[in-house]
Amino acid sequence: MNLIVEREKGLLELEKRIHELRAMSANQPIDLSSEIRALEAKYAEIQRDIFGSMSAWQKVHMARHPSRPTSLDYISQLTAFDELHGDRQFRDDPAIIGGFGKLFGRRIIAIGQQRGRDTKENLLRNFGMVTPEGYRKVARLIELGAHLALPVVTFVDTKGADPGIASEERAQSEAIASCLMALVDARVPVVSAIIGEGGSGGALALALADYVVMLEHSTYSVASPEGCAAILWGDAGKAEEAAARLKLTSEDLRGFGIVDEIVPEPIGGAHRDPATLIERTLRVVDAALARLSGESVEELLEARYRKYRRIGAWQSDTMNAVTARA
Amino acid sequence: MNLIVEREKGLLELEKRIHELRAMSANQPIDLSSEIRALEAKYAEIQRDIFGSMSAWQKVHMARHPSRPTSLDYISQLTAFDELHGDRQFRDDPAIIGGFGKLFGRRIIAIGQQRGRDTKENLLRNFGMVTPEGYRKVARLIELGAHLALPVVTFVDTKGADPGIASEERAQSEAIASCLMALVDARVPVVSAIIGEGGSGGALALALADYVVMLEHSTYSVASPEGCAAILWGDAGKAEEAAARLKLTSEDLRGFGIVDEIVPEPIGGAHRDPATLIERTLRVVDAALARLSGESVEELLEARYRKYRRIGAWQSDTMNAVTARA
């Protein structure tokens, strides 16, 4: 059960009523304008109440909202896209969509984690949980981009890497490590957009980038709140508490220097106005690529190294709490 | 049924008789020396008869002789060897033995195709037919050698790449092509020894080398004689005829510039004096490495390119039959 979906129900009902009243007002000689205004004010009030200051736990549910735009929704808004398949060895993983694309005319390699938009697609795409073959496809496409001097854009949206037996048998660890290595070594700009759930190492495998963009209500976390609660307290039911502690919101991560820019969402979340939100996100990604493309490969790699080199927070004998942004 | 094994039977019987007579002669006051000499002469005559000028078809059987030294027999005679396993992704293929080695003190990466020396080992090692995982292990070890500036030595002995369903499903073509690419790009000397059967692309995947050494009675062929006969004449039974036509002996291949040096075998074949033959082969490989290690990486790669660039035989409007060695 998704918290946001539940809370939206009343709002959607109210929205419908307002539409009906507007239609009635337009077709019949009754002036309902003050009643409509009152309902609209009520609507805005509830909306502010729900979405004005969402808790971390609410954002977790927003990030998982079944109508939240997925990677394919962004990729389909590119000027052009041709999908490339497979790891060249074992399987084409449908949880990864990747290929050549054009972003406002800019030639790129686009790669996204794809969950399903309905039950059938979720089964096909393994709920967006990537298998080793998927990560190997990602690494291959990153290397293709580097070979052809095409920048790489990734869309991150996954609960986490697939935790199944078969994935362990086919070296999930090695596959994720290969992705990280491909991204570290890529001699082209890399920009990542965290568009939904950024779940653990399975998300990071696509998000080690020169510039990381994150949607306002997306989450990006060392573990799912449920997983964290299970690990620390042996009780997945304490997920809400874990969510609050994990600092998994875009604001938190901007503060840590892990996220470089936050893309504001329409009130009610990305799915309430996908077209505007997607256009806005793609513009932010494109602007980042424009800046990065001005750098030499050596500058790019050096800046990428420094960016990740300094992420951390520790004390030392002589210094106190040297944080990432210091 | 192995032709050489069959023809050896009489010889081995005679050998046994001579030994018995010698023992008798030593222990009893009977002079059998002239009888022994006569038998020895007869033995030498039969030996010359069988092995003096072997046909291509006989060499095919010699190359497949069940007692012929295998890759492990050579590898076990290195000064040191530590096996490294696996393709890092899917499986460790027992048909490939690879790892760090020392050849007369010289640090190398040693890789060999390993058939079984008995039925049980043949099942384990898939009769020396390598699967995609095996070729990927080979490519990985070649890259490890290049990373650590260690020359690569390969021992070639296979009927051919594994032709099973599972190997097709896991991209046997791509795996062999990856091996070829790794060998072409390797920034270290590569020396190959064709010690048994060199079967088609599955053998070449380990034999694209700066210097190719071939045992006198080994074979190296575009297809097995049986396979060739089946392809051309729809009759695998015509293998002997195919063997004669295919030019698969060490002499033929030395003539084409595909093999650089032939290692002479003891009369009767490598298995009649494995210790001497293996030592001799390893010395030849070591001498080649000594010569190649004097070259710069650029010279090495340029020479490797030219070596394979010129292999061929064609006519043109202005030239006649430009052959490889021209």
Next chain:
Amino acid sequence: MPEWLSRRRGSSAPPPDDGALWTKCPKCGEVLYRKDLAANYSVCPRCGYHFRMHAFDRISMIVDSDFVEIGGSVLPGNPLGWSDKRSYEQKLSADREKSQLTEGVVCGFATLSGFPVALGVMDFNFRGGTMGTVVGERLTLLFEAARDRRLPCIVFTASGGARMEEGMLALMQMAKTTAAVARMRNAGNFFCTVLTDPTTGGVSASFAFEADVIVAEARAVIGFAGRRVIEQTIRQKLPENFQTAEFLLEKGHIDMVVERQEIKPTLGRLLDYALGDKHERVDAKVPELNA
């Protein structure tokens, strides 16, 4: 028919094979007028069956207008002195007659959707598309030319494997072409293969699977070992879709499966992604041979 093609074919060239004006679709049995079939990319208009294509028909289908052949003067000899029922020379001569080709691959320069490209097209009609020393040499010349002129390279494969009659010299073309592909790749060129029916053996296990992007024509059979060899080994029938392009796509071996009609526009888009404005597209010319 473009001017170069009619020059190549001769304006009164007979239709290939048996000279008949009509042919029957081997899949659905429909009787097809050859001219209509040719106009439809040699795809059966009723069931979509992809007839195997002659190299020059393929080129004509793909290029914008001109095509300048290179390596055409490299011609086969008989390095092993091969002879069985017929001599190798006789076989070559018969295939030359039948296919109107001098060897199993045609290489050259062309423009495709405005991009100058180095283009190689194999033809199954000549010795089953087998790779001998001439196929290897012509392709190597193509890869070297692509590298020297900084051209993207596209190769259509169709091959039964290595050519038996040239023995180990044929097998070594896997090494030779791989070496040339590596040089081209290390120089940063874009390399794309289009695997057509059938692509097997030594071609499959070398340059065919060494490309940056691997396209397969719909329903093409692609694999290392031949279907018969595998069936003999496992002593059972293989599933219908085994080794088809669609099967390989699912198994992750290839980038995409494309219907024949879509191959030219697809290649145009791939070139555009890979090269974009790095290359002049407007008024692009076929590079001259001795430029």
Next chain:
Amino acid sequence: MPEWLSRRRGSSAPPPDDGALWTKCPKCGEVLYRKDLAANYSVCPRCGYHFRMHAFDRISMIVDSDFVEIGGSVLPGNPLGWSDKRSYEQKLSADREKSQLTEGVVCGFATLSGFPVALGVMDFNFRGGTMGTVVGERLTLLFEAARDRRLPCIVFTASGGARMEEGMLALMQMAKTTAAVARMRNAGNFFCTVLTDPTTGGVSASFAFEADVIVAEARAVIGFAGRRVIEQTIRQKLPENFQTAEFLLEKGHIDMVVERQEIKPTLGRLLDYALGDKHERVDAKVPELNA
């Protein structure tokens, strides 16, 4: 006990854990005298069970004599202000007490079979060997030092994954260590990891599987997802050997499985293969910290 170790431990340091002189083998139940157990590499002399090892015991077992720690002054803070039943500071303090370590990894310079090496050893006793920012920073300092001094680098892993209490800052250590490994690798250094029980999660999916040679200690559990997570997902028990070093060897993930007693000689041989006479072995000295 080498001088540096007794200095580090204090000559009258109590035995770890509960101070008892005897301990029971969890596998075969044998009661073992701790001193004998330590002398036997913490391997049960009866059944071969490998006890988890303290980082300094591991170092003492591996190095020739000296060990100079680096990064030891990098100490954990509480970047998220984490607190649940106890504050993160309290947890750290308790683990410091229990393990006699300041964090989950010990890094430094040493010689091994005469080869100067950069050596990192993780310890499961400190927060389950989880990787937080201090583990990441210490390892990064180690990789950078190995690169700058052209030293081979060996890391023993033991980890339950990323450290929850440091949130995303912990996860990013996968990126940070990978970046440092890449620089070291691109400079041509030799990098070897030894995976000990357990090696999972973020450590497994970053530097542990980025080494030139990956050794695993016999019977160690190694994987990405934890056994419990998988069992919950598939709702059935996993086979006994699942995710063991031996299982991974068969699946091709690792180079070799080695019994603990053989680890030091094995590493000596690997260094000899990888480095040979490129490095001075005779009278090799531990590099000085400010050299």
